[in-house]
Structure formats: structure tokens, C-alpha cells
Amino acid sequence: MSTRRLDIEALSVLTRRHDGPQALVSGVSLHLERGEVLALVGPSGSGKSLTCAAALDVLPPGTVRESGSVLVDGKERAPMNLRGRLVATILQNPRSAFNPVRTMRDHALETLRALDLGRTDRDARIEASLLAAGLNDPSRILTLHPFEMSGGMLQRMMIALALMSEAPFLFADEPTSDLDLLVQRDILDLLERLKGERGLGLLLVTHDMGVVARLADRVAVMDRGRIVETGAVEEVFHRPRHAVTAGLVDAHLSLYGLERAA
Ligand SMILES: Nc1ncnc2c1ncn2[C@@H]1O[C@H](COP(=O)(O)OP(=O)(O)OP(=O)(O)O)[C@@H](O)[C@H]1O
Known part of the structure; x- marks a missing residue:
């Protein structure tokens, strides 16, 4: 650190x-x-x-x-x-931060594009970040488009993208x-x-x-x-x-x- x-x-x-x-x-x-x-x-x-x-x-x-x-x-x-x-960022309305025609994998790859990682390291980092953000079953989540996910899942995905960058x-x-209140509590716990x-x-x-x-x-x-x-x-x-x-x-x-x- x-x-x-x-x-x-x-x-x-x-x-x-x-x-x-x-x-x-x-x-x-x-x-x-x-x-x-x-x-x-x-x-x-x-x-x-x-x-x-x-x-x-x-x-x-x-x-x-x-x-x-x-x-x-x-x-x-x-x-x-x-x-x-x-500095990574997460915003108020996660839905507006995602490209509606792209999958979560596309977003993850875009986030990691600037980092020169080999394929194995890259896939490992994507999976670890989704899990750390509370998105279990990463291989399924990565196939989803924004419209297939709830607001809470999208906010977790924003957090996963922030973690992928390893910004301090x-x-x-x-x-x-x-x-909603229950999801708010979960996201605050996660942060x-x-x-x-x-x-x-x-x-x-x-x-x-x-x-x-x-x-x-x-x-x-x-x-x-x-x-x-x-x-x-x-x-x-x-x-x-x-x-x-x-x-x-x-x-x-x-x-x-x-x-x-x-
Ligand atoms: N693009 C813009 N052009 C002109 N004024 C703007 C623009 N964006 C914000 N402002 C003004 O700047 C001021 C500060 O806005 P800002 O969004 O930073 O407030 P905030 O404290 O984050 O408010 P909120 O809690 O409602 O999000 C406000 O008066 C707002 O109207």
C-alpha cells in the first residue's frame, strides 16, 4: 500500500x-x-x-x-x-453509466484495456473483482446486459469495475x-x-x-x-x-x- x-x-x-x-x-x-x-x-x-x-x-x-x-x-x-x-468512480444512477448494448464482460474488458495484462491474469482479476463486489456466479453475470440486471446488481458491478482498476x-x-433500503444497506456494508x-x-x-x-x-x-x-x-x-x-x-x-x- x-x-x-x-x-x-x-x-x-x-x-x-x-x-x-x-x-x-x-x-x-x-x-x-x-x-x-x-x-x-x-x-x-x-x-x-x-x-x-x-x-x-x-x-x-x-x-x-x-x-x-x-x-x-x-x-x-x-x-x-x-x-x-x-481514482475510480461510482455514480448515483448506475444504469446510466453502462452502455445498454454491451455485456458486463465488454465493460470489464474496457476497464482493463489500459492495463497490459495477459489473458489469464485479466480473467482472474475480473472474476475476483466480481466476487469481491458480492456478484456470485461471475461467469453468468458477465454475459448479461444492463437491462437484465437490477439497480443493486448494477451498482455492485460499478464497484467491481472500480476494484478491477486497483485504484487506491x-x-x-x-x-x-x-x-431500495435493503440494497442500500448491502452496498454500504460492501463499501x-x-x-x-x-x-x-x-x-x-x-x-x-x-x-x-x-x-x-x-x-x-x-x-x-x-x-x-x-x-x-x-x-x-x-x-x-x-x-x-x-x-x-x-x-x-x-x-x-x-x-x-x-
Ligand atoms: N452544467 C452546469 N451548468 C451550469 N450550472 C451547473 C451545471 N451543473 C451544475 N450546475 C450548478 O452548480 C451548482 C452545484 O451543483 P452540484 O451538482 O455540484 O451540486 P450538489 O451539491 O452535488 O447537489 P445535489 O446534492 O443536488 O446533487 C448548482 O447550483 C447547479 O445548479
């Missing part, structure tokens, strides 16, 4: 409107260690997804990265050297929000296990404080494009310092008829 740490430094994203540029993400800095889960939380539209996209240079049309850099173990890395090599870091943008077993460093974008409480070690809170608070999960839940954090925690507790201790 030679790679240890990823730093996002002073990341800013703009959109150009008719009345001039508008900042969507402003000077965001975060660090992520192997073997930890950092949750990036904040209200809808606060800039969580754009932060991840900007770090990997996969911003949507109409937005541009104005400044910022990503360092791995202190060394600046170009986005093309991060994507899929050092994983950015997961709302990985459970489209799944937690992979953090422990593989020492993955996981940046988890979510607005679900239940997911944060369940999985995260540290939390960074965003509001209107800026990081307004970071801290250990316990600390942030018990002593939120920013009004946005307090609002997120209180909204979560109120779902269970609870209030924050004074």
Missing part, C-alpha cells in the same frame, strides 16, 4: 452566464487518506458533485475549472493520470440514493468492508446524514460552493459549528423524532 494520501487544493469552478462568470465551487481544499471514508455533505446544489467532477476533469458542459490541483502523496497529478488509475481511491457520488480489506480511501458524496453516521470517519460540509466545516463524524454530529451543518444534523435526527443534546 505505497500510495497514502490524496489532496484536492484550491479547486474553483465557474459557469459563464450572460451577465458574467458565476462561481459554482470556490477554493475547495480536501484531503483523503487511504483506509478512511471522507463524506462530502451539503444541501442540494452546494457543489459536491462539481467538486468531484472538477478534480477528475469531467465537468459537465457549461462549467470550467478555473483553478486547483490534485496531489497524490504530495505530487501534482494530471486528471488523465488520476481517472481510473489512482474511490469517489462515490450518492452511490445508494436510487436503491465499508472494501475500505478495511483493501485500504481504499473513499470520498463519499451524500446528503443523507444516516449514510454519514453509518460509514464516514470524517465529514466536510459544503454550502454555496465552499467548505464551511470539516471534522470527525462524532464531533460534527454532536457539536456542529456551522448553521448548515446543524440544519443537516437536526433534519436527520428529526426523522427519528430525536433532537440534538443541548
Whole structure:
């Protein structure tokens, strides 16, 4: 486990409107260690997804990265050297991430194309990744098209593809929000296990404080494009310092008829 740490430094994203540029993400800095889960939380539209996209240079049309850099173990890395090599990604709606006319084997081969593996090593890595992601019977799964699989299976397949790349870091943008509660629980269990077993460093974008409480070690809170608070999960839940954090925690507790201790 030679790679240890990823730093996002002073990341800013703009959109150009008719009345001039508008900042969507402003000077965001975060660090992520192997073997930890950092949750990036904040209200809808606060800039969580754009932060991840900007770090990997996969911003949507109409937005541009104005400044910022990503360092791995202190060394600046170009986005093309991060994507899929050092940082794997899993997204909110797994169905939209798969090509509908391709099988799971095609997707696996595409993921491994950049790695110069012999056929035996390649097939072994594909099978081991599917099994590690909880997809038993890999040879059958690899013949399936996306429409033949449930949302939960597709999310496991996204995780399997991330594992195949052997990237030390994983950015997961709302990985459970489209799944039913039981499948959500299974996927969170799986991510937690992979953090422990593989020492993955996981940046988890979510607005679900239940997911944060369940999985995260540290939390960074965003509001209107800026990081307004970071801290250990316990600390942030018990002593939120920013009004946005307090609002997120209180909204979560109120779902269970609870209030924050004074
Ligand atoms: N392609 C785009 N062009 C212009 N503005 C955009 C674009 N994509 C996102 N935005 C704006 O940037 C801001 C941040 O969006 P982002 O998707 O990062 O928020 P988020 O915190 O991930 O929200 P959610 O929790 O709802 O997914 C929002 O105001 C959004 O409307």
C-alpha cells in the first residue's frame, strides 16, 4: 500500500452566464487518506458533485475549472493520470453509466484495456473483482446486459469495475440514493468492508446524514460552493459549528423524532 494520501487544493469552478462568470465551487481544499471514508455533505446544489467532477476533469458542459490541483502523496497529478488509475468512480444512477448494448464482460474488458495484462491474469482479476463486489456466479453475470440486471446488481458491478482498476481511491457520488433500503444497506456494508480489506480511501458524496453516521470517519460540509466545516463524524454530529451543518444534523435526527443534546 505505497500510495497514502490524496489532496484536492484550491479547486474553483465557474459557469459563464450572460451577465458574467458565476462561481459554482470556490477554493475547495480536501484531503483523503487511504483506509478512511471522507463524506462530502451539503444541501442540494452546494457543489459536491462539481467538486468531484472538477478534480477528475469531467465537468459537465457549461462549467470550467478555473483553478486547483490534485496531489497524490504530495505530487501534482494530471486528471488523465488520476481517472481510473489512482481514482475510480461510482455514480448515483448506475444504469446510466453502462452502455445498454454491451455485456458486463465488454465493460470489464474496457476497464482493463489500459492495463497490459495477459489473458489469464485479466480473467482472474475480473472474476475476483466480481466476487469481491458480492456478484456470485461471475461467469453468468458477465454475459448479461444492463437491462437484465437490477439497480443493486448494477451498482455492485460499478464497484467491481472500480476494484478491477486497483485504484487506491474511490469517489462515490450518492452511490445508494436510487436503491431500495435493503440494497442500500448491502452496498454500504460492501463499501465499508472494501475500505478495511483493501485500504481504499473513499470520498463519499451524500446528503443523507444516516449514510454519514453509518460509514464516514470524517465529514466536510459544503454550502454555496465552499467548505464551511470539516471534522470527525462524532464531533460534527454532536457539536456542529456551522448553521448548515446543524440544519443537516437536526433534519436527520428529526426523522427519528430525536433532537440534538443541548
Ligand atoms: N452544467 C452546469 N451548468 C451550469 N450550472 C451547473 C451545471 N451543473 C451544475 N450546475 C450548478 O452548480 C451548482 C452545484 O451543483 P452540484 O451538482 O455540484 O451540486 P450538489 O451539491 O452535488 O447537489 P445535489 O446534492 O443536488 O446533487 C448548482 O447550483 C447547479 O445548479
